[in-house]
Amino acid sequence: MIGILNPAGAAALLAVGVLVALHLFGRRRRAIPVSTLFLWRQIPAQPLHRRRFRPDLLFLAQLAVLLALIGGYLHPYLQTLAPEADRMRLLVVLDASASMQAREPGGTRFELARRRARALVGQLLGGDEVMVVVAADRVHVALRWSADHARAEGRLEELEPLDTPTDLAPAVALALGEQHARPETAVVVLTDLPRDAAGVPPDALAAVDWVQIGATDDNVAVAALVVDTPPFQSVREATATVVIRNYGHVARRVTLATTVDDVPWTRRELTVPPRGSEHVLLTEPPAAGALVVTIDAGDALALDDRAVGWIDAGPSLDVAVVTDADAFGATLATVAAALPGARVERVTPARWDAGDAAAARAVVFDGVDAARPRAVPALYVAPPSASTTCPSERAVEDAAVVDWDGDHPALGALRGLEGIVVPRAAVLVPRAGDARLVLAATARGAFPFLIAGERDGRRVACLAARPGPSTDDVPLLLLVLSTLHWLEGGDAHGALAVQTGVPVSLPAGTATDEHDPGLRVAGDPAIVVAERIGFQRLGERVVAANLFDDRESDIGRSGAREWAPSMRVESRRPGAPAAREFGRALYAAGVLLLAAEWMLWRRRSAP
Numbered sequence: 001m002i003g004i005l006n007p008a009g010a011a012a013l014l015a016v017g018v019l020v021a022l023h024l025f026g027r028r029r030r031a032i033p034v035s036t037l038f039l040w041r042q043i044p045a046q047p048l049h050r051r052r053f054r055p056d057l058l059f060l061a062q063l064a065v066l067l068a069l070i071g072g073y074l075h076p077y078l079q080t081l082a083p084e085a086d087r088m089r090l091l092v093v094l095d096a097s098a099s100m101q102a103r104e105p106g107g108t109r110f111e112l113a114r115r116r117a118r119a120l121v122g123q124l125l126g127g128d129e130v131m132v133v134v135a136a137d138r139v140h141v142a143l144r145w146s147a148d149h150a151r152a153e154g155r156l157e158e159l160e161p162l163d164t165p166t167d168l169a170p171a172v173a174l175a176l177g178e179q180h181a182r183p184e185t186a187v188v189v190l191t192d193l194p195r196d197a198a199g200v201p202p203d204a205l206a207a208v209d210w211v212q213i214g215a216t217d218d219n220v221a222v223a224a225l226v227v228d229t230p231p232f233q234s235v236r237e238a239t240a241t242v243v244i245r246n247y248g249h250v251a252r253r254v255t256l257a258t259t260v261d262d263v264p265w266t267r268r269e270l271t272v273p274p275r276g277s278e279h280v281l282l283t284e285p286p287a288a289g290a291l292v293v294t295i296d297a298g299d300a301l302a303l304d305d306r307a308v309g310w311i312d313a314g315p316s317l318d319v320a321v322v323t324d325a326d327a328f329g330a331t332l333a334t335v336a337a338a339l340p341g342a343r344v345e346r347v348t349p350a351r352w353d354a355g356d357a358a359a360a361r362a363v364v365f366d367g368v369d370a371a372r373p374r375a376v377p378a379l380y381v382a383p384p385s386a387s388t389t390c391p392s393e394r395a396v397e398d399a400a401v402v403d404w405d406g407d408h409p410a411l412g413a414l415r416g417l418e419g420i421v422v423p424r425a426a427v428l429v430p431r432a433g434d435a436r437l438v439l440a441a442t443a444r445g446a447f448p449f450l451i452a453g454e455r456d457g458r459r460v461a462c463l464a465a466r467p468g469p470s471t472d473d474v475p476l477l478l479l480v481l482s483t484l485h486w487l488e489g490g491d492a493h494g495a496l497a498v499q500t501g502v503p504v505s506l507p508a509g510t511a512t513d514e515h516d517p518g519l520r521v522a523g524d525p526a527i528v529v530a531e532r533i534g535f536q537r538l539g540e541r542v543v544a545a546n547l548f549d550d551r552e553s554d555i556g557r558s559g560a561r562e563w564a565p566s567m568r569v570e571s572r573r574p575g576a577p578a579a580r581e582f583g584r585a586l587y588a589a590g591v592l593l594l595a596a597e598w599m600l601w602r603r604r605s606a607p
Contacts, residue, residue, distance in 0.1 A: 089182055097162065366381050
């Protein structure tokens with residue numbers, strides 16, 4: 001099979017037309033002296049349009065020289081089809097994680113890796129097969145085994161890096177499995193990580209060609225963004241904590257700018273020491289809504305120079321307290337008096353069962369069980385042992401909180417829950433599907449202190465003890481308010497905060513039928529994974545996705561290098577056909593023809 005490596009060189013064939021034109025119109029007329037002109041005047045003149053192009057030997061020599069030089073410029077090659085037994089397979093593992101977007105001399109790391117992969121595919125012979133595996137937060141087979149090399153190169157050009165962390169181990173394991181099944185498979189891993197980050201035993205990489213790309217460490221990133229919006233408070237009470245980290249070995253001066261719903265919030269100049277960080281506390285936001293934090297760093301990785309969050313202007317407290325006593329209801333009423341737009345209605349169990357109560361977004365059952373629960377979210381505080389909704393085994397004395405699930409939206413950004421100590425608590429018995437949000441313990445062991453779940457399609461939470469009027473019970477009261485905020489649907493307001501590449505369970509009832517391409521949604525219950533940073537749409541919900549991964553932002557490497565395989569795979573036999581370029585031979589033929597053309601020209605020009 002004959003091919004050319006420089007198709008653009010075909011434009012040089014226009015020179016053939018120039019040569020023909022020179023032979024038609026470019027010949028000089030010689031003056032020959034004669035004794036008289038009367039004989040020439042009687043010869044009829046030949047019309048110009050009847051002239052014919054009569055190539056002579058000199059023209060043919062010049063044409064041969066020109067074609068030989070043009071042929072050499074096209075870089076032609078001859079490639080024969082390898083026998084079945086001599087064919088090989090190339091498996092390329094291409095790292096497409098966030099750090100591969102770092103800029104290096106010559107392009108980004110991903111562009112350099114893709115260029116290397118295309119060069120490897122270009123060296124394959126006809127019949128050789130290629131497979132492309134992409135590694136980011138998950139393994140993805142971009143191209144299954146194919147002998148269509150043009151298709152492989154096209155698929156490589158279509159690939160783009162993601163904004164997610166790297167998990168190389170599954171991709172490398174897949175490649176090693178293919179190599180074990182087909183011993184003629186050559187595996188090449190193109191990444192910015194060293195070989196010891198493969199996640200597989202070192203001896204398993206003996207037949208793998210590992211290419212590390214990139215060396216710069218010039219990066220300053222928004223490493224964290226925490227938005228604290230106290231439940232049932234005004235927007236002005238919200239705060240945001242920003243962490244700016246310098247991953248380089250040189251001090252950097254950056255400009256931090258923040259906006260909320262495109263309204264400027266703050267702008268500060270920061271000097272971040274080498275391998276150091278700066279914490280910035282932002283207070284009194286100008287509005288609620290989309291928070292965007294950016295730094296003007298001009299570093300090698302622009303991806304992590306931006307972070308997004310959401311300042312929630314959630315609903316005001318609106319609850320009904322069903323109780324026989326009045327202490328807890330009075331405590332909530334006192335708190336509500338200090339909150340904007342809050343409303344607390346105290347109702348007796350008899351009035352509640354009779355339906356004689358105003359509608360509220362949530363209800364608190366204080367030490368009682370509801371004969372008529374209604375379709376409203378409910379918090380059961382210190383439920384009786386006979387409760388059918390929140391059953392308990394027994395009561396215990398002197399219990400203290402020892403652990404909690406800080407990622408659950410019912411707890412929000414609460415801190416210091418270890419300060420909750422109660423003289424008496426009920427040992428709750430979770431039902432199937434309930435989440436154990438807070439654990440407490442006594443000398444006899446640990447037990448669920450706060451559980452949450454669903455009953456007949458409504459949110460329900462069970463709390464083992466009630467807060468009292470004492471200031472020592474403030475942490476427990478804050479836990480109650482945070483749980484009520486979740487029951488009233490506070491987590492459905494604002495954006496769902498996620499980190500790219502990290503699976504997150506979606507709240508019940510979240511619509512997933514439509515979402516932006518930067519999100520992957522699957523499973524039942526639904527799981528969402530963000531592949532791009534920034535705000536994205538998930539049904540009617542907004543997702544605020546950030547990188548926040550030191551492994552990706554810390555782009556410094558020990559230097560670009562290659563670990564060549566210490567054990568070669570069984571490849572084509574010696575003497576197997578290979579692609580041979582014969583452009584130089586055409587150049588040599590052109591030189592010889594040029595010498596022959598010069599001799600012909602000298603002979604014609606001789607007197």
